[in-house]
Amino acid sequence: MRRRRRIKYIGYIRMTVAALLLVLIILLFDSLRRHAAPKEGKSTLNVTMSSQTSDEVNDSGNVPADTESSEEEIPYEKKEIDSNDYRRVVKLKADLGLGDLIMVNRQNASRFPDISADLVPVSSGIGTDKAYKVSYNTIKLQKVAVENFSNMMSDFYSLFSDGDVTVVGGFVSYAEQNADYSPVAADTPFVSSENQLSPGYSEHHTGLALDLKLVSSSGSISAYDGTGNYKWINDNCYKYGFIVRYPFGKDEITGVAGYPAHLRYVGVPHSYIMHDNGFTMEEYMNEMKKYIFGYEHLYYSVYGYDYEIYFVPAESVAEETVVAVPKKEDYSVSGNNCDGFIVTVCRKADGETWQPTPSPAAAENNAVTEAADAVLQDGGAQIPSDPAAETVAQAVPAAE
Known part of the structure; x- marks a missing residue:
C-alpha cells in the first residue's frame, strides 16, 4: 500500500515537471516569434x-x-x-x-560653370520701354529669367500703369564680387546685405537672380520694399517661376537678412510648391x-x-x-x-x-x-x- 502511494506521488511530480517544461517551451517559442517579426509602424x-x-x-x-x-x-x-x-x-x-535649382549660399559656393552663352541683357526683355527699367545695359541674366521677368512686369504694368521698377543687379562674375564685396566673419549667423557675402558665395553668380529699386520718371531713386502696388510682384512672382529668395523671418536659414528686392528664378512648378508651403530654397532642397x-x-x-x-x-x-x-x-x-x-x-x-x-x-x-x-x-x-x-x-x- 505504501509502495503504491509512493509511485502515485512520483507520477504527480513527473506530470508537474512535464507541464512546467511545456509552459517554458511555449514561452520560449513565443518570445522568439515576437523578436523575429517585423516592427509595425516603421516608416x-x-x-x-x-x-x-x-x-x-x-x-x-x-x-x-x-x-x-x-x-x-x-x-x-x-x-x-x-x-x-x-x-x-x-x-x-x-x-x-x-x-534652375542650383542653390548658392553661405555653405555652397558657386561652381562657376561657363554660362556666358545663356546670358542676355535684361534690357532685351519685352516691355522695357514702359513696364520696367534697367540701370545699366550691361546687366545680364540667363535668357529664361529675362523672358519670365519681362512677362511678369508687362502684366504688372497692365494692371497699375507703373514703370518705376528698375533692375539694378543681375549676373556678377567672381572678379566683380571679389572687388566690390566686403565679407563678414564666417560664424556670423546671417549677413545684412549681399555685399557682405564672401566671393563665390553670391546668388548673382547663377545668372538667375536680380535686384530691384524704384526710379521715377523724374529720376528720383528709392528702395524697393515690396509694398503698395509692388506687393503684387512679390505675391505673384511664383506664377512666373520666381521666388523672393530672402524672405523675412528666415534669416538664419538663408544666411541673408530679409530682402524683398531680391528675386530668384527657379521655374514652374518648383516656385508654386515653395510658395504653397512657405519654403525657402534651403528648405525645399532638403x-x-x-x-x-x-x-x-x-x-x-x-x-x-x-x-x-x-x-x-x-x-x-x-x-x-x-x-x-x-x-x-x-x-x-x-x-x-x-x-x-x-x-x-x-x-x-x-x-x-x-x-x-x-x-x-x-x-x-x-x-x-x-x-x-x-x-x-x-x-x-x-x-x-x-x-x-x-x-x-x-x-x-x-x-x-
Missing part, C-alpha cells in the same frame, strides 16, 4: 544607392540597380518601377552646378531629398500640366552619377549645387505632347481667344466668366 527603410560603371551606362538602357555602395534612410517604401519606361544619362560632378527615385515621387499640377519630381543623389566618390530619366516624356535635370540632381518630368494633363508652360498672361490670352472662337462656331455661345481660372493641386506624395 524608414535602409536602402543601397546605385554605383554603376560607365560601361554599364553606355551599354544598357535599364534603370540603375541597387548596389552595396552606400546606405541611407529613405522615409518612404520602395515603389514598382518599370525599367522599360526609363533610360539612363550620365551627369558629371561639374553638372551639379548647372540648372525636402526634395525625401523623394528619391524608385521610392515616393512628388506630384504637382498647374496650368493643365502634370509634373513628377524626384531626386537622384550624386555619387560621393565617383566622378559620374547615373540618372534615370523617362524615355518618352519631356523632362529637365538640374543639379542642386551640393549633393544631387532633381529631375522634373512634365506631362500635358490630357496626354498630348508637352509644350512649354505659358506665362499666366499668355494662358489667359489663349483662353480668351479659344472662348471667342467657340462663340463664332457655336453661333453665340457665352464666353466663360473666368477663362483664365487655374486649377492647382497641392503638392502631395504619389499614390501607391
Whole structure:
C-alpha cells in the first residue's frame, strides 16, 4: 500500500515537471516569434544607392540597380518601377552646378560653370520701354529669367500703369564680387546685405537672380520694399517661376537678412510648391531629398500640366552619377549645387505632347481667344466668366 502511494506521488511530480517544461517551451517559442517579426509602424527603410560603371551606362538602357555602395534612410517604401519606361544619362560632378535649382549660399559656393552663352541683357526683355527699367545695359541674366521677368512686369504694368521698377543687379562674375564685396566673419549667423557675402558665395553668380529699386520718371531713386502696388510682384512672382529668395523671418536659414528686392528664378512648378508651403530654397532642397527615385515621387499640377519630381543623389566618390530619366516624356535635370540632381518630368494633363508652360498672361490670352472662337462656331455661345481660372493641386506624395 505504501509502495503504491509512493509511485502515485512520483507520477504527480513527473506530470508537474512535464507541464512546467511545456509552459517554458511555449514561452520560449513565443518570445522568439515576437523578436523575429517585423516592427509595425516603421516608416524608414535602409536602402543601397546605385554605383554603376560607365560601361554599364553606355551599354544598357535599364534603370540603375541597387548596389552595396552606400546606405541611407529613405522615409518612404520602395515603389514598382518599370525599367522599360526609363533610360539612363550620365551627369558629371561639374553638372551639379548647372540648372534652375542650383542653390548658392553661405555653405555652397558657386561652381562657376561657363554660362556666358545663356546670358542676355535684361534690357532685351519685352516691355522695357514702359513696364520696367534697367540701370545699366550691361546687366545680364540667363535668357529664361529675362523672358519670365519681362512677362511678369508687362502684366504688372497692365494692371497699375507703373514703370518705376528698375533692375539694378543681375549676373556678377567672381572678379566683380571679389572687388566690390566686403565679407563678414564666417560664424556670423546671417549677413545684412549681399555685399557682405564672401566671393563665390553670391546668388548673382547663377545668372538667375536680380535686384530691384524704384526710379521715377523724374529720376528720383528709392528702395524697393515690396509694398503698395509692388506687393503684387512679390505675391505673384511664383506664377512666373520666381521666388523672393530672402524672405523675412528666415534669416538664419538663408544666411541673408530679409530682402524683398531680391528675386530668384527657379521655374514652374518648383516656385508654386515653395510658395504653397512657405519654403525657402534651403528648405525645399532638403525636402526634395525625401523623394528619391524608385521610392515616393512628388506630384504637382498647374496650368493643365502634370509634373513628377524626384531626386537622384550624386555619387560621393565617383566622378559620374547615373540618372534615370523617362524615355518618352519631356523632362529637365538640374543639379542642386551640393549633393544631387532633381529631375522634373512634365506631362500635358490630357496626354498630348508637352509644350512649354505659358506665362499666366499668355494662358489667359489663349483662353480668351479659344472662348471667342467657340462663340463664332457655336453661333453665340457665352464666353466663360473666368477663362483664365487655374486649377492647382497641392503638392502631395504619389499614390501607391
